[in-house]
Amino acid sequence: MTATHEHISVMPAGTLPYDDAPVLNAADVARTEALTRRFWWTSTLFLVIAGLLGLILRSYQAEIISLPGNQTDQANLWYALMTAHGLGAFVAWAAFFLMGSMLWLLMRLGFPLRTYVFAELSYWTMVLGTLGIVISTLLMRFAGSWVALYPLPFHSQGRWTSAATGVFSASVLLAGVSIITWCVALIISVTGPAISGEQKTGWFGRLGLALGFGYLWPSRFKADREVPYPIIPITVIGINMFFMTLPFALLLVLMLVQVFDSSFSTDPQLAKNLLWAFGHPVVYLLLFPVVAALYYFIPRYAKRPLVFGKVVVLAWTIGLLANMFLWAHHMYMDYPDGSAQSFLNMTHEPITFAITLPSALSLFGLACTMWRSDFEWSPGSLFMIAGIVGWLSAGFQGVLNATIQFNVVLHNTLWVVGHFHHMALLAMGMVIFGIFYAGVPTLLKRELYSEKLAKIHFWGMLIGGYGWVICWLGQGLDGAPRRWDLLPDGFGWQIWTELSIPFMIVLALSILTGLYNIVRTAMSSPWRVKEGVTRV
Amino acid sequence: MNGTLFFITILYSIVTVIGVAVYFVVIASTKRGRREGGGEAPIASMHRAEPWWAVFALVVVTVLFFGTLAGVPWLNRAKADATVNVKALQFVFVMQPATVKAGNVDFKVTSDDVSHGFGLFDPDGKMVSQIQVVPGVTSTLSTKLTKTGKYKILCFEYCGVGHAQMIGQFEVTK
Ligand SMILES: [Cu+2]
Ligand SMILES: [Cu+2]
Numbered sequence: 051m052t053a054t055h056e057h058i059s060v061m062p063a064g065t066l067p068y069d070d071a072p073v074l075n076a077a078d079v080a081r082t083e084a085l086t087r088r089f090w091w092t093s094t095l096f097l098v099i100a101g102l103l104g105l106i107l108r109s110y111q112a113e114i115i116s117l118p119g120n121q122t123d124q125a126n127l128w129y130a131l132m133t134a135h136g137l138g139a140f141v142a143w144a145a146f147f148l149m150g151s152m153l154w155l156l157m158r159l160g161f162p163l164r165t166y167v168f169a170e171l172s173y174w175t176m177v178l179g180t181l182g183i184v185i186s187t188l189l190m191r192f193a194g195s196w197v198a199l200y201p202l203p204f205h206s207q208g209r210w211t212s213a214a215t216g217v218f219s220a221s222v223l224l225a226g227v228s229i230i231t232w233c234v235a236l237i238i239s240v241t242g243p244a245i246s247g248e249q250k251t252g253w254f255g256r257l258g259l260a261l262g263f264g265y266l267w268p269s270r271f272k273a274d275r276e277v278p279y280p281i282i283p284i285t286v287i288g289i290n291m292f293f294m295t296l297p298f299a300l301l302l303v304l305m306l307v308q309v310f311d312s313s314f315s316t317d318p319q320l321a322k323n324l325l326w327a328f329g330h331p332v333v334y335l336l337l338f339p340v341v342a343a344l345y346y347f348i349p350r351y352a353k354r355p356l357v358f359g360k361v362v363v364l365a366w367t368i369g370l371l372a373n374m375f376l377w378a379h380h381m382y383m384d385y386p387d388g389s390a391q392s393f394l395n396m397t398h399e400p401i402t403f404a405i406t407l408p409s410a411l412s413l414f415g416l417a418c419t420m421w422r423s424d425f426e427w428s429p430g431s432l433f434m435i436a437g438i439v440g441w442l443s444a445g446f447q448g449v450l451n452a453t454i455q456f457n458v459v460l461h462n463t464l465w466v467v468g469h470f471h472h473m474a475l476l477a478m479g480m481v482i483f484g485i486f487y488a489g490v491p492t493l494l495k496r497e498l499y500s501e502k503l504a505k506i507h508f509w510g511m512l513i514g515g516y517g518w519v520i521c522w523l524g525q526g527l528d529g530a531p532r533r534w535d536l537l538p539d540g541f542g543w544q545i546w547t548e549l550s551i552p553f554m555i556v557l558a559l560s561i562l563t564g565l566y567n568i569v570r571t572a573m574s575s576p577w578r579v580k581e582g583v584t585r586v
Numbered sequence: 587m588n589g590t591l592f593f594i595t596i597l598y599s600i601v602t603v604i605g606v607a608v609y610f611v612v613i614a615s616t617k618r619g620r621r622e623g624g625g626e627a628p629i630a631s632m633h634r635a636e637p638w639w640a641v642f643a644l645v646v647v648t649v650l651f652f653g654t655l656a657g658v659p660w661l662n663r664a665k666a667d668a669t670v671n672v673k674a675l676q677f678v679f680v681m682q683p684a685t686v687k688a689g690n691v692d693f694k695v696t697s698d699d700v701s702h703g704f705g706l707f708d709p710d711g712k713m714v715s716q717i718q719v720v721p722g723v724t725s726t727l728s729t730k731l732t733k734t735g736k737y738k739i740l741c742f743e744y745c746g747v748g749h750a751q752m753i754g755q756f757e758v759t760k
Binding site: 125199201209318319353360361381385389392399400403411414418420423425435438453460462463534535537538541542 | 587588595618633639640650701711750753
């Protein structure tokens, strides 16, 4: 292999109106692919653990299994498992998988990492942080939930020590460092010379180009190459998470101070704002990379460029700004007498509404791209399209949650639990599996072990997943509160929990089938890639 | 089911069915696309439609914002006929008084330990309203209670191991 070579993408020659880099450096390709594979396998291991915890949590609620110890021990262990499950599934699986995938997409688009230091730091801090979360919850029984709503971590009623709170805070802080270093890696990469020569425009000019400003003001933002659309959401989330991880990191540091000096304390209302200033944007740590992946893959499957204009670029700029000032939609039900919180809540409602714009325009543009195209249906595209439909159907729920009048009856009900499982697994999770299937030939240099197993995975996840999520949505619409290890009798809520179990089993088995398929693929002999198959 | 929740259920179902149906039409169109070998999409007209689609989305959320202002709790408080002082603590609600006459009631809720949630359920087990209880401040939930009988309070913010035991009660009389 020479130092540089042609496209590795094997779309038929001459039909690539897409945005891959014209030339990829073989050393970058090999190193980035190895790194992404490491992110993929590690995050998938965390998925297995977090998924298993989820199965235990719901089975306990359906009273199919019990946990060790007396009733209080069981309750605390349940909440400790819930804490681990939430962080494990959301951050250590979904976010971690997507963080690795974005390094790969960047490279494919001609924005290889300019230094691997930050990506490596990101990987190892996430691994260490996840281990610490496992230790503090499963072994030390920290059960504050992922939000660790201050000051609960210091009022454990004797169920966990302040050392457990310390290990937990430090571990989540490590995960935060992982996110920030990943952002640094991204930003260094997109502000490199890929779009515009360094002598042509300054650092901020190149950042503007990566945000797509070249489409809006071509005379001001001059580029050698049009910025590929997937770069825009990647840049947006890189900037967003760099800043919005900081408030939560500060809170975690304040909690660590209190672990060592019990006379120290923080204002609970302030703490809650610091938490949610991170807590909403971190959802987009999943969604925006998913959107970037859809921008990358859907045009390839549709065999035509994305049907996007300038407005979508403008929408992403609005999204970039809005994402930093909308967290109070998680605090609508906080309006203590004489506090300014209600004013903040009121301003964050329209800002939250504004962030529907990038979603609305993306869903529109992706639909236009697919419209009457000779679309290639494969496991990868099937999962991604299901993910788009999940995004649409879960997105509407988000708009309802963001409406104060509706939030009065939806907040902290199981509807919210249904909503984020719908969004995280049936929208973003579907796309994650889509990326997995689409990336297998390129990253593993092997043909997928079985298309049939992939289909079983798909239908199982679709049917099991929706059945399972609808049970939560229904429970929530009936008023059932979230984070109750066991729901009270007399409200008619328990039937939904029992109904969800068979769906959950179908879901779990389908995901296991998918993982088996991918592991078998990895174990088969390499370089036996069939000819004439579209690779992306 | 609470009236607002019923409305949400209907609204969500309708919007989602329409949205998903549109996407299914798009998915189905790829069949024809395949037959025709992926003919050119009407890209120019799609580009022209993009700003209109953005305007449509903005109109929808603007209508939603102004249409629901009357439901923002802190902007729409009725004058209270009675006040109930509630102390939330790990893991009980202490209500004073525990009996009120039907009418507009203000619940003044406080906590000295951790955050709790005050989730109000009527005698039929239907959710009425809720407010967050953050330690160190007083949070006032104003609501109109017309049904008589025993109401329940469920804790609506995770507060530790006994969170699911945290159920309070009070009575509304004629
Ligand atoms: Cu949010
Ligand atoms: Cu509670």
